[in-house]
Amino acid sequence: MSRTNRKGFTLIELVTVIVILGILSAVALPVYLDYRQDAKIAACKGVLGAVRAAVANYYARSATDSGGGVLKYPALTDLTTVGNVMLDTMNDNPFDTDSTKNNVVASSSAKGTVSGTSGGWCYNATNGQFWANTNTSGVGENGF
Numbered sequence: 493m494s495r496t497n498r499k500g501f502t503l504i505e506l507v508t509v510i511v512i513l514g515i516l517s518a519v520a521l522p523v524y525l526d527y528r529q530d531a532k533i534a535a536c537k538g539v540l541g542a543v544r545a546a547v548a549n550y551y552a553r554s555a556t557d558s559g560g561g562v563l564k565y566p567a568l569t570d571l572t573t574v575g576n577v578m579l580d581t582m583n584d585n586p587f588d589t590d591s592t593k594n595n596v597v598a599s600s601s602a603k604g605t606v607s608g609t610s611g612g613w614c615y616n617a618t619n620g621q622f623w624a625n626t627n628t629s630g631v632g633e634n635g636f
Contacts, residue, residue: 536587542583549577550577551563590611597615597625599616
C-alpha cells in the first residue's frame with residue numbers, strides 16, 4: 493500500500509490533539525473562574541464606594557443652610573428614592589442570590605452583619621454605614 497495517497501489524520505494524531513486541548517482547558521478554566529470572582533468583587537466595591545460617597549455628600553450638605561443646618565445621615569427612604577441621595581437607581585449587588593434585585597434593608601447592626609434574608613444591601617441610618625447584605629464563602633463581601 494502506498495503512503496502517498498493518505499488523506500486523513502491517524503488516530504494517534506487525533507488523540508494527541510484532544511489530550512493537548514484537554515490540558516489547556518484544565519489550566520484555563522480555573523483562571524477564568526477567578527476572573528469572574530474578581531469582577532464581582534470589583535463591581536461590589538464600586539457600588540459600595542459610590543453609595544458611601546453619596547451618603548458622605550448628603551451628610552456634609554446637611555450641615556449647610558441649604559441642607560437644613562443640622563448634621564444627619566439620609567433616611568432609608570431618602571437613600572432609595574432616585575434624586576435624593578443617588579442620581580440613579582441603586583445598582584445590583586453582584587453577590588445577591590435572592591430574586592429581589594438591588595433591595596436595601598434597614599439595619600441597626602454593625603457593618604458586615606447580614607440582616608434578615610440574605611441579598612441586596614444593608615444600611616444603618618444612625619451612622620451612615622452601607623454594606624453588602626450577603627456572605628459568600630471565601631469572599632466576605634459584607635465586610636468591604
